[in-house]
Amino acid sequence: MSTKLVEARQGPxxxxxxxxxxxxxxxxxxGTGALLLIALAAWLWIGAADIDAVGGGGLGPDTFPRLVAxxxxxxxxVLLIQSVRGALSRSGGSIEVSRPVxxxxxxxLVCVYPPLIGALGYYLATVLWMPPFLFLAGMRKPIGILAxxxxxxxFAKVMFQMALGIPLP
Amino acid sequence: MLHxxxxxxxxxxxxxxxxxxxxxVIVGYTVGSLxxxxxxxxxxxxxxxxxxxxxxxxxxxLVTLYMATEYAGAIPAIxxxxxxxxxxxxxxxxxxxxxxxxxxxxxxxxxxxxxxFGSITSTLLLIVTATWIASFALAFGPVEYLALAVxxxxxxSSLASGSMLKGFIGLFFGLAVGVVGTxxxxxxxxxxxxxxxxxxxxxxxxxxxxxxxxxxxxxIETADHVPEPVKKVPSVSGGFGLMRPHLLPLIRSTLLGYxxxxxxxxxxxxxxxxxxxxxxxxxxxxxxxxxxxxxxxIAAESAANASVPGALAxxxxxxxxxxxxxxxxxxxxxxxxxxxxxxxxxxxPEIPFSIFIAMAVTMPFMVALGLGGVRFWVLVTxxxxxxxxxxxxxxxxxxxxxxxxxxxxxxxTVFFGVVGYGLNKIDIHPAPIVLALVLGYLTESNLRRxxxxxxxxxxxxxxxxxxxxxxVAALITLILPIIRGKSS
Numbered sequence: 291m292s293t294k295l296v297e298a299r300q301g302p303x304x305x306x307x308x309x310x311x312x313x314x315x316x317x318x319x320x321g322t323g324a325l326l327l328i329a330l331a332a333w334l335w336i337g338a339a340d341i342d343a344v345g346g347g348g349l350g351p352d353t354f355p356r357l358v359a360x361x362x363x364x365x366x367x368v369l370l371i372q373s374v375r376g377a378l379s380r381s382g383g384s385i386e387v388s389r390p391v392x393x394x395x396x397x398x399l400v401c402v403y404p405p406l407i408g409a410l411g412y413y414l415a416t417v418l419w420m421p422p423f424l425f426l427a428g429m430r431k432p433i434g435i436l437a438x439x440x441x442x443x444x445f446a447k448v449m450f451q452m453a454l455g456i457p458l459p
Numbered sequence: 460m461l462h463x464x465x466x467x468x469x470x471x472x473x474x475x476x477x478x479x480x481x482x483x484v485i486v487g488y489t490v491g492s493l494x495x496x497x498x499x500x501x502x503x504x505x506x507x508x509x510x511x512x513x514x515x516x517x518x519x520x521l522v523t524l525y526m527a528t529e530y531a532g533a534i535p536a537i538x539x540x541x542x543x544x545x546x547x548x549x550x551x552x553x554x555x556x557x558x559x560x561x562x563x564x565x566x567x568x569x570x571x572x573x574x575x576f577g578s579i580t581s582t583l584l585l586i587v588t589a590t591w592i593a594s595f596a597l598a599f600g601p602v603e604y605l606a607l608a609v610x611x612x613x614x615x616s617s618l619a620s621g622s623m624l625k626g627f628i629g630l631f632f633g634l635a636v637g638v639v640g641t642x643x644x645x646x647x648x649x650x651x652x653x654x655x656x657x658x659x660x661x662x663x664x665x666x667x668x669x670x671x672x673x674x675x676x677x678x679i680e681t682a683d684h685v686p687e688p689v690k691k692v693p694s695v696s697g698g699f700g701l702m703r704p705h706l707l708p709l710i711r712s713t714l715l716g717y718x719x720x721x722x723x724x725x726x727x728x729x730x731x732x733x734x735x736x737x738x739x740x741x742x743x744x745x746x747x748x749x750x751x752x753x754x755x756x757i758a759a760e761s762a763a764n765a766s767v768p769g770a771l772a773x774x775x776x777x778x779x780x781x782x783x784x785x786x787x788x789x790x791x792x793x794x795x796x797x798x799x800x801x802x803x804x805x806x807x808p809e810i811p812f813s814i815f816i817a818m819a820v821t822m823p824f825m826v827a828l829g830l831g832g833v834r835f836w837v838l839v840t841x842x843x844x845x846x847x848x849x850x851x852x853x854x855x856x857x858x859x860x861x862x863x864x865x866x867x868x869x870x871x872t873v874f875f876g877v878v879g880y881g882l883n884k885i886d887i888h889p890a891p892i893v894l895a896l897v898l899g900y901l902t903e904s905n906l907r908r909x910x911x912x913x914x915x916x917x918x919x920x921x922x923x924x925x926x927x928x929x930x931v932a933a934l935i936t937l938i939l940p941i942i943r944g945k946s947s
Contacts, residue, residue, distance in 0.1 A: 296911030311685060323885045327632060334635055334650070342647050349910050351642035351649060354903040358638060362631035368624060384886050396679050396852075397877055400672070403856060404869040412860075414600075420853055427852075428682040435735040438846060442853055454511045456861045 305366035310389035317382040319375035324366040332368065392426045400421050412458040416443060460590055463804065463828055467812030470515045479512065479520035484824050487527025487831070491543045492839040493847055495678050498528035498544060498784040500671045504851070506663055506856035508790045514795040515809055519817040521791055524819065525784050526767050527825055528726055529545030530574040533760055534833070535840040537566045543840075546727035546766075549735050549759035556751030570760045571829040572702050575763035575822050576709055578721055581768035582818040583715040588721065588823025589811065591733035592776035596801035601908035602919055606929035608902040611779040613933035615891045621940065622886055629768060629887045633895025634902075636660050655867040660709040662790045662896060664722060664859040664868040669889040672789070678848035708738050708754045709761050725761040726782030727770075732761030766816060774799050775811045776900065783890040784896050794862075865904045937946025 334355050341352040361395040377384030385392060399422060420439045429435055450456045490501035502521050509517035530542030537554035550570060557566040599607070601822050638651045638842050640659030651657055704711060712734040719730040738758035739748045746754045749752040770781030771788075778800030780786035797807050804811055829836075861874035879889050913919040 300886065319885050323629075323882065323887070325552070327628060330632070330635060335546040337650050341642075341649050345621065349907045351645050351647045354633075354906065355638040355649060356632055358634045361622055362628065362635055363743065365624060365628045365631060369628065372624075387884070389683065392682075393679050396676060397880070400852065400856075400873055404866055404873060406865055407860075416853065420849065423852060424845065424849040425680050429849065430842070434846075442850060446857055449508070450857065450861055454508065454861070456510075456864065458857075458860070459866065 300332040309388050310390065313384040315377070315382070316385050319385050320382075321370055321377070324370040324373060327362050327366045328370070329448070331359040331363035350367070392428075396423065396426050399426065407459055412446070413443060416446075418422045438459035460586075463590075463812040464807035466513075466809045467816055467939065468496065470513075470809040471518075471813050471816060475512065476517050476519055476813075476817075479516040480523050481824065483520040483523030484527045484821060484828055487524040488531040488836060489839055490524070490615050491528040491531025491547075492534050493842065494541045494543050494840070495674065495681075495844065496543075496851070497539070497670075497674075498525050499787050500674055501525075501528050502664070502784055502787045502791065503666050504854055504858055505669050506787075507861040508795065509791065509795075510861070511609070513799050514626070514792070514807070515813045517795055518792060518797075518810060518814060521788055522771075522814050523821045523824075524580060526764070526821055527828075528765055530571065530578075530760075530769050530825060530829065531836065531945070532752060533570045534567070534836045535576070535754075536838060537570060538563060539840060541840070542726070546731045546759070546763040549728070549731040549757060550763070552749050552759070556749070557756065560751050562636075562646070562751070565753075566756060567833055568830065569701055569705075569756055571826055573709060573712075573757045573760035574764040574829075575826050575876060576702075577593065577716060577763070577765035578767060578825075579715045579819065579822050580710075581712045581765035583770035584717050584817060585772055585818075587747070587816050589700050589772045589776045590804065592772065593801045593804045593811075597805070599925070600923075601654065601912065602904040602923045602926045603929070604790070604901060605905040605909050606920060606923075606933075607777055607779065608701060608898050608905060608925035610929045610933040611777075611898045613936040614779075614894060615937075625885070625892055626891050628888075629882065629891035630895045632882075632887070634899045636665070636892075637896055637899030638903070643900055644840075644907050653867070655863075655865060661868055661871055663794060663862040664871040665875045665896065665926055666787060666790055666870040666893060667855050667859050668782075668877075669879040669892060671851060672733045672872055672876025673879030673883055673889065675848050675855065676876070677883070678844055679694035682843075682845040682848050685842060692832035702757075705754055705757050708757055711741075712738060712758040712761040714763045716765030717769040719762070720766035720781060722781075726784070727766040730766035730769070730813070731759040731763040734758045771814065773801060775814070776801060778803075780897055783893060783911045786890070786893045789897050790893075822947055827934040 295451070322408060338352040338356045340358070341355070343350040343352060397418065403415065403419050404406070406419060409415075410418070420442065421435050422434045424438055446458065451458055486505060487501065490496045490498065501524055505521060505524055509520060510519070529544060529546065529618045531541055532547035533550045533554065534543065536542040536547035536551035537558055540551050540555040542551050544547040548673060554566045554570065557563065606795045612630060637659070639649065639656055639658055642649055648657060715734045716730040719733050722727060735755055735758045738754055739745045742748065742752070742754060744752070772783040773779045773781045774789060778789065778798065780789055790798055792810070797803065797810055855872060855876070856869050859868045860866065862868055883889070911918060920930060
């Protein structure tokens with residue numbers, strides 16, 4: 291994976307600024323995706339052996355999952371072969387991710403959020419989670435961040451708890 | 460039909476329907492005005508709000524949201540050359556040059572009037588075609604339903620933008636997710652990791668993850684892009700008279716938009732593209748297309764908006780999604796205990812007929828809001844992407860929790876959001892996955908029923924004429940893009 295700074299003009303009348311872009315080899319990304327999905331297909335196929343076969347005649351409850359697993363594995367295998375060929379011939383281009391640090395950090399933040407709600411409850415978890423998420427998304431003014439968090443929590447309280455009667459944890 | 464309308468009218472008699480309708484239009488306009496948000500995302504995010512509503516109010520809100528989003532995407536397309544929804548990219552081809560020429564007000568008026576005409580005419584066509592197809596499909600058995608499901612799944616060729624192989628991978632990934640839970644015939648648990656998965660992977664949290672949360676990560680990539688400032692907010696100018704010289708293109712594009720979108724998988728973008736191309740070919744001055752020709756704008760807008768009722772026809776009559784947004788609508792209806800398909804017209808006639816009524820009634824609201832509220836929608840287009848990304852992200856997780864009152868739903872949304880973003884990066888888009896999630900159950904249950912009733916005879920699918928026709932159509936649907944790709 292390589293990263294570069296791209297000068298991007300972001301619309302007429304707007305000053306150009308530099309955006310960091312990470313480039314990943316497309317065959318590598320496709321191959322990794324294909325391998326992960328082949329693993330999923332293998333799990334489906336192996337798991338089908340544990341499905342109780344009940345009822346007489348026709349197809350059992352394990353047939354359709356096996357069929358899907360086989361077709362998924364076959365398609366992913368073709369993608370894997372294409373990726374290997376692309377990697378060997380050094381063709382296939384690259385996949386670009388703009389602002390990679392922010393995107394990865396946002397994914398980590400989103401993954402942390404559910405256990406945080408489980409431990410602290412919805413409101414406290416959101417108070418801790420939302421400001422860094424807003425910052426990662428590009429908001430820099432503290433007052434804007436504070437107002438956004440407060441506004442969203444008020445909306446959650448009024449709309450979900452009071453109007454729709456959905457209790458938040 | 461009259462009985463259906465009578466039932467729908469009695470179900471719609473109440474302020475809650477009017478509020479749902481108005482809310483749908485306002486939220487739809489907001490979603491459509493914000494580049495990066497699509498009608499699928501808007502519908503997925505609104506579904507949790509509809510749990511406390513009756514199915515009629517809920518579907519009224521969601522359908523009007525769908526309609527308003529498809530129109531409102533034209534506003535940023537015309538004013539800042541940034542399509543609010545994918546189909547509006549065609550509108551921008553002539554709408555934005557008109558704005559640069561100082562004709563923004565006329566362009567906005569023409570776009571809303573074209574949208575209104577396209578939508579109302581197509582709604583009338585929808586009433587006729589959907590009821591006819593549904594009455595025809597009532598005689599279907601498991602063999603025909605399986606063939607129909609296969610035809611639906613074959614639409615992966617049109618929903619997979621890019622590589623067909625990757626479209627299939629998305630489709631089989633969706634089917635793989637769909638087999639989790641209790642099996643449809645024998646009630647046997649399959650791949651159940653926790654009790655919460657006994658009834659399968661929850662559809663709405665998965666949908667919110669695939670469409671909305673993965674979109675948030677994409678928005679974060681471009682969150683530092685500043686929207687083009689609109690220094691002088693234009694007012695709409697001109698009235699119905701503006702459309703008089705363009706009546707023929709308007710009618711032609713509307714009909715074309717409807718017919719194209721009735722073919723499942725051909726949503727607003729393809730309809731707008733086809734109509735624009737036809738209009739350009741028939742025009743006396745094709746060289747002015749892309750340089751601010753009002754006929755280009757009219758063709759794109761009327762077809763894109765005619766495609767909304769068009770995409771609803773296969774959804775209501777056959778239970779097959781006509782577009783990504785209607786796949787989300789099917790999910791929403793299922794959550795309310797209503798299964799779209801031919802039996803819908805018999806069991807819940809108030810649902811399809813209230814959709815017809817809502818679509819017809821909404822249009823004046825939409826025209827009024829579009830013509831009167833341009834200044835406000837221009838302001839909406841200026842909301843920073845960073846704020847939109849963060850609020851949509853928070854909304855995804857809150858809405859997901861509300862759909863099940865269980866933290867497990869948020870885990871599912873996060874999983875599908877991250878996986879969806881990763882798959883999107885390697886060109887495996889969410890639409891085929893959602894198509895499989897919607898049609899997986901229909902496919903498996905009817906395959907097994909058909910095999911059970913035929914005693915394991917596979918030829919049954921080719922001896923039933925409707926089934927044979929659907930399977931041949933599915934084959935053509937799959938092969939045609941490959942042939943087109945090779946020839947181009």
